[in-house]
Amino acid sequence: MTRTLEIIGAWMLAILWVLPLLYAVWTAFHPSEYATNFSLFAPLTLQNFANAWDAAPFARYFLNTTMLVSLILVAQFLLCTPAAFAFARMNFPGRDIVFGIVLLQLMIMPDVLLVGNYRTMARLGLVDSILAIALPYLGSAFGIFLLRQVFRSVPQELDDAARLEGSSLLGRMWRVYVPLARPTYIAYGLVSVSYHWNNFLWPLVITNSVSTRPLTVGLAVFASTDQGIDWSIITASTLMTSAPLLVAFLLFQRQFVQSFMRAGIK
């Protein structure tokens, strides 16, 4: 009985969740007069996609976004791993205080730092560059915290064994800790990529030209508020820009779900 209820509940949630997506697919493939009319035999069209593609240099924006999220992801892994390792397994004076300071970063909304960050980028001469979009996010407190928790759960015996074999500090980190934390890396990577794929305000403020603007900022071209919204073109461009993420998720669904279960991010 409870099982039936659970299944019904799960289906209802799933349907609720997927409704906006279904609506997006429906409107994107039909002429705009069918945006709010449902008719099974409405003519199908790809014109919305063509219009959306022509309205902005999306190919360039795709490239920018891809470069941006890869840059952030790689840098975050490279920076968070040693930091987390130090907090998890090394003893040095003031460790807990420093860790506390790192965690403080989680409490601060990035939007509050808009002007401060802009000033820093202006001083570095980086305004209007992809690096400037990425820079404030490279040292991720969330990543450090997450990896530290995983590293702490690695059995001390494995570390000791590696040490007996003559493995160096970096060697142990690389050969013992990182492989064991793989699910966490995947889960964190997904969270990071989807966050930065969708990030809007900071990229809008710091970019000025087509060669740096990411997809989200490019999409805002369609928010033509003075004339009401053309749902067809909006949904077509949204599908287009979120497609790589959706496809990647569907392909690696099993791995993602498993690593989320193991990493404990829910």
Add this chain to the structure above:
Amino acid sequence: MIKRRSLLAAGLALPAVARAQTVQKLSFYYPIAVGGPIPAIIEGYCKEFQAATGIEVTPVYAGNYGETLTKAVTAIKGGQGPQMAVLLAAEMHSLQDMDILVSLDEIGLDAAGKAWMEGFYPAFLANSHAEGKLWSVPFQRSTAVMYYNKAAFAEAGLDPEVFPKTWAQLQAAAAKLTKRDASGRVTRWGVKMAGDTGNAQWTFGALANQAGHVLMNQAGTEAYFNSPKAVEALSYWQGLATVHKASPDGVSNWPQLSPDFLEGNAAIIQHTTGNLTNVRTNAKFPFGVAGLPGRDGPRTVVGGGNLYFFKNATPAERMASLKFARFMSEPARAADWSIKTGYIATRPEAYETKALRDYVAGFPPADVARGFLPVAVGELSTFENQKIYAALTNNVQACLNGTKTAAAAMADTQAEADRILKPYKKA
């Protein structure tokens, strides 16, 4: 090093004329509020400006009005701001409060410059005056107009060529236009006006003007909501739904008005002239554009964005920016901008260009709004503009949703507005 030194020498050797023109680069932020290839059009103008003056203007598209404001303010505070930006005309007092603007008077208007400023429609300058100075140049301007479905008018037994001019006439027409199916469900509303956040204050600004009421003082330090005329305006809005059953109960959303109109679900909508091209392209029925009715006769409100100049620019950059503003408002360009976007050309002389004359002759609805500029007022604009908008919007929505009477809503807005504006009241 050698290279740099030789460059320096070359610079010194340049004729004096070239050196006097120190400004070579300007940047300006602009928002996009209508559909169409706006970035391409703006870039085209900037190229023409460069060809004419040698000054390179980099236009930076910055999202919608709110986002453009955020971006401009952040960049200015971060030390790399643009020299100018297109922002909402109604933000003048708030921008002044931030102390980032430079007035046109301070940049320096000569006799020709003063004559140029006088060449704009006065309604579009309504939100530019404060402290005896001019703070912005009209650029992408619009007014509220009514779009109506002529086929629906004919079907309801109304003359499609005559649009209501008074509130009473509109109420009667809207009631007739509302169509119900056998089960009593409404298949077409008579009239729809936007009451959602971000738009309620604009709709209400027009209605207050229709009742013959001005909502604020020119200095932007006082707002006047608690007046019988303002209450009357709000009651009229509410009454379209509650008394005449010609408009849906509750709050109608701006983005949904055009689709509703185009699909025949609403016979009349109150919208902006900026929507004209969209309606023209997509309407599958004959439609008309008309001025807003008023309690006694037509009245409307202006909207849209002006070009502002920022303090952080050097005197030479300010002069160059002003030159750019004048270049953009030249009749031929103002006409071109109007034809391509649907905004109203900001100067009467633009309507005397051949391009705009021909366009208007071929498409008379494009000329309707201009006729109503003499009865238009500026937008509601005060210090702490966004907070005042929020207070008004919340109360208007409460009234439309039936939780407050019009009188209570206006009294509450007044109390809130007085509290917000208290620091700005001069003793």
